Amino acid sequence: MFLKPAVSVLLICFLCEVPGGVTPAPLAHEIGQPAQQQQDQDLSLSTSDFMKVKLDISREIVGGLAMADFTKITQGADELKKLSLESGWNVLTTPDYFRLSAEFRGSTDRLRRAAASKNIDGTTLAYFEVTLNCVRCHKYIRDK
Ligand code: HEC
Numbered sequence: 125m126f127l128k129p130a131v132s133v134l135l136i137c138f139l140c141e142v143p144g145g146v147t148p149a150p151l152a153h154e155i156g157q158p159a160q161q162q163q164d165q166d167l168s169l170s171t172s173d174f175m176k177v178k179l180d181i182s183r184e185i186v187g188g189l190a191m192a193d194f195t196k197i198t199q200g201a202d203e204l205k206k207l208s209l210e211s212g213w214n215v216l217t218t219p220d221y222f223r224l225s226a227e228f229r230g231s232t233d234r235l236r237r238a239a240a241s242k243n244i245d246g247t248t249l250a251y252f253e254v255t256l257n258c259v260r261c262h263k264y265i266r267d268k
Pocket residue numbers: 171172173175176178179182204215216221224225228254255257258259261262265
């Protein structure tokens with residue numbers, strides 16, 4: 125009687141371990157993906173990779189905000205701005221796209237200035253504005 129619950133707990137724990145074997149599912153999924161991506165590679169991978177860098181930098185900035193690491197935030201703001209000045213950025217050449225890009229750059233400048241002031245609230249707000257500009261441009265692209 126005393127052992128029983130322990131045994132069932134053991135069993136449950138063992139069963140809990142098994143769903144760890146759920147890993148094969150995502151793995152199979154991951155294996156399937158590169159093959160598909162390889163097909164697209166020539167067409168859009170470089171643009172896609174280029175664009176994904178924005179997300180990596182944004183994550184770095186969030187990390188910087190969480191740790192009040194203003195150097196990291198400043199670096200991120202500079203990298204985002206630099207990226208927006210590269211030719212790979214100009215996927216579209218409409219006046220609206222250029223305006224949205226300019227507004228985005230303006231917000232990275234304000235983020236940089238806010239980080240220089242070392243005011244965490246102001247810097248967080250400035251980062252929100254950058255994010256707002258990410259979303260605005262993506263919304264524009266989707267609605268086009
Ligand atoms: C001025 C316009 C503009 C701004 C601002 C902008 N993007 Fe983008 N983004 C694009 C375009 C254009 C694409 C490519 C869309 C496509 O391929 O259909 C893109 C694609 C992406 C992708 C998808 C990459 C992929 O193919 O998997 C991510 C992620 C992304 N952007 C993140 C961001 C983040 C984060 C920000 C803000 C820090 C941002 N973008 C700001 C225009 C913009």
